[in-house]
Amino acid sequence: MQLTRHKPIVTSLKPSNHPYLNGAWTPLHEEVDALELEVIEGAIPTDIDGVYLRNTENQIHQPLGRFHPFDGDGMLHQIDFANGRANYRNRFVRTRCFHAEQEAQDSLWGGLMDRVGVSKRPGFGAHGGLKDSSSTDVIVHAGKALSTFYQCGEAYVVDPETLETEGVAHWGPLDGVSAHPKVDERTGELMFFNYSTHAPYMHYGVVDADNKLIHYRPVPLPGPRLPHDMAFTENYAILNDFPLFWDPEALKLNAHVVRMHPGIPSRFAIVPRRGNGEIRWFEAAPTFVLHWTNAYEDGDEIVLDGYFQSNPEPGKFKDAPQGYEHMMGHLDEHTFQSRLHRWRFNLKTGATQEETLDPRILEFGTINQRVAGRKYRYVYSTTSKPGWFLFTGFVKHDLETRTSESYELGEGRYGSEAPFAPRIGATDEDDGYLVSFVIDENRGTAECVLIDAKRIDDGPVVRIALPHKICSGTHACWADRQFIRDRKRP
Numbered sequence: 001m002q003l004t005r006h007k008p009i010v011t012s013l014k015p016s017n018h019p020y021l022n023g024a025w026t027p028l029h030e031e032v033d034a035l036e037l038e039v040i041e042g043a044i045p046t047d048i049d050g051v052y053l054r055n056t057e058n059q060i061h062q063p064l065g066r067f068h069p070f071d072g073d074g075m076l077h078q079i080d081f082a083n084g085r086a087n088y089r090n091r092f093v094r095t096r097c098f099h100a101e102q103e104a105q106d107s108l109w110g111g112l113m114d115r116v117g118v119s120k121r122p123g124f125g126a127h128g129g130l131k132d133s134s135s136t137d138v139i140v141h142a143g144k145a146l147s148t149f150y151q152c153g154e155a156y157v158v159d160p161e162t163l164e165t166e167g168v169a170h171w172g173p174l175d176g177v178s179a180h181p182k183v184d185e186r187t188g189e190l191m192f193f194n195y196s197t198h199a200p201y202m203h204y205g206v207v208d209a210d211n212k213l214i215h216y217r218p219v220p221l222p223g224p225r226l227p228h229d230m231a232f233t234e235n236y237a238i239l240n241d242f243p244l245f246w247d248p249e250a251l252k253l254n255a256h257v258v259r260m261h262p263g264i265p266s267r268f269a270i271v272p273r274r275g276n277g278e279i280r281w282f283e284a285a286p287t288f289v290l291h292w293t294n295a296y297e298d299g300d301e302i303v304l305d306g307y308f309q310s311n312p313e314p315g316k317f318k319d320a321p322q323g324y325e326h327m328m329g330h331l332d333e334h335t336f337q338s339r340l341h342r343w344r345f346n347l348k349t350g351a352t353q354e355e356t357l358d359p360r361i362l363e364f365g366t367i368n369q370r371v372a373g374r375k376y377r378y379v380y381s382t383t384s385k386p387g388w389f390l391f392t393g394f395v396k397h398d399l400e401t402r403t404s405e406s407y408e409l410g411e412g413r414y415g416s417e418a419p420f421a422p423r424i425g426a427t428d429e430d431d432g433y434l435v436s437f438v439i440d441e442n443r444g445t446a447e448c449v450l451i452d453a454k455r456i457d458d459g460p461v462v463r464i465a466l467p468h469k470i471c472s473g474t475h476a477c478w479a480d481r482q483f484i485r486d487r488k489r490p
C-alpha cells in the first residue's frame with residue numbers, strides 16, 4: 001500500500017466521555033490517499049468497476065453546547081474498485097461552514113440539542129440554528145457525488161473519483177435540499193424535496209441527467225413537518241406527512257421539541273414525477289419512517305416498502321449518561337422499533353392496505369439501484385446493537401418467496417450502510433456484492449468487506465484493510481464507473 005497523508009486540518013476538540021465521541025464514533029481528522037490496499041482475507045473480485053462512497057460525521061471543534069452525533073462535520077470516504085485492485089481516500093466535505101470554522105479555529109454553530117441562540121452565526125435549513133455540515137447522505141447524479149444534510153442545506157458537489165469538493169449545486173432552491181434525493185439510473189434524473197417552517201412547508205423538484213432543474217412545485221402541508229426520505233415509481237414521487245413533528249407552541253419560542261401526535265394519521269402524497277397534475281393523498285396508521293427501500297406501480301396500486309416505527313417518540317434511554325437520555329433513545333432502533341413494512345395505495349379506490357414484512361428490528365435498507373422505482377425482489381437491511389446507533393449485520397429478504405438470510409459481523413465489529421454493487425454483465429437482480437466498511441473495536445482498525453449478495457450467510461468474500469480507523473456515520477452509495485461517466489444507464 002502507498003499512503004499519502006494530507007495537510008492536517010485545524011481541530012479544537014478535547015477528549016470527553018461522550019458516548020458518540022468515543023469508540024466506533026471517535027471522530028477521524030486525518031485525510032489520506034491509499035493506493036493498492038492490502039487484502040486481509042479472500043481476493044478482490046475482478047468483476048466490479050466503480051466506487052463505494054460513505055458519508056460520516058466527524059466533529060472537528062469543541063461543541064458549544066451538548067453534542068449530538070448528527071452535528072458532526074461531513075467526511076466522505078471512498079473505495080475505488082477496478083481490475084481486482086482497490087484504492088481508498090477520504091476528505092472532509094469543504095462546506096461554507098467547514099471553511100468558516102477552520103478560519104475561526106473553533107465551533108461557530110450549536111447543535112441539534114442546543115437552543116438556537118447558542119450559535120454564533122445564523123444557521124441553515126429547516127431548523128434555522130444549525131451548521132450545514134453536509135454529513136447525512138451521499139448519492140451520485142450527473143457524473144458527480146452530491147452530499148446532503150438531513151435538516152435541508154446546500155447540496156455539495158464532489159468529484160466521486162478524487163473527492164475534491166467542487167462547490168454547491170447551482171440548482172438548489174432557497175429552502176435547500178433535504179438528505180435523500182433519489183436518482184433514477186434509467187433516466188439519469190434526480191428527484192428531491194425540501195421542508196421548512198414556513199408555508200407551504202414542503203417542495204418537490206426534478207433535476208435532469210444534464211444537471212438542469214426542470215421541475216419544482218409546492219407540496220403543501222398542514223404545518224412544519226420533519227420528512228426524512230422520499231421514494232419514486234416510474235410515474236410518481238412519494239412524499240410524506242407523519243404525525244411526529246416539532247411542537248408548534250414550542251416552535252413559536254424558537255424551541256425544537258419533537259412530539260408524536262398519535263391521534264393524527266400518517267399521510268402519503270402521490271405526486272406526478274413531472275408536471276403539475278393532481279397530488280393524491282392517502283392515509284395510514286400513525287408512525288414515523290426514516291427510510292424507504294423502494295416503491296413501484298402494480299396495476300391500480302402503488303406499492304411502498306420502508307421501516308415502520310412502532311414507538312416513534314421513544315422517551316428516555318435509562319442507561320445513558322446524564323443529559324443524553326433522550327438522544328440515545330432516539331438513536332436506538334430497538335427503542336423506536338423499526339420493522340420492514342409494506343403500504344399499498346389503491347389509486348382507484350383511495351384505500352390503503354399495510355402489512356409488516358418481518359418482525360425483526362431492521363433499518364437502513366438497500367437495493368440494486370437498477371430496479372429502483374420498479375417491481376423488485378430483494379432488499380438488504382441492517383441489524384443494530386440494542387441501545388446504540390451501530391450496525392451489527394445484514395439481512396437479505398426475498399420479497400417474492402418471503403424468505404430471508406442474514407450475516408452478523410461479530411462482537412465489537414460495526415458495519416456501514418451496505419449498497420449493492422452489480423457484477424459486470426449481471427442479469428439477475430441479486431448478482432453482485434454488498435459493500436460495507438467495518439470498524440473493528442477489538443483491534444482498533446477498519447476494513448472494507450464485500451459479501452456475495454446471492455450468499456449473504458457465507459459472510460465476506462474479501463476483507464480489505466483500510467489505512468485508518470474511521471468514524472461511524474449514516475449513509476453510503478455505490479456508483480458504477482459507467483454510470484458516473486455516462487450519467488444514465490445505456
Ligand SMILES: [Fe+2]
Nearest residue numbers: 179228291475
Ligand atoms: Fe437517512
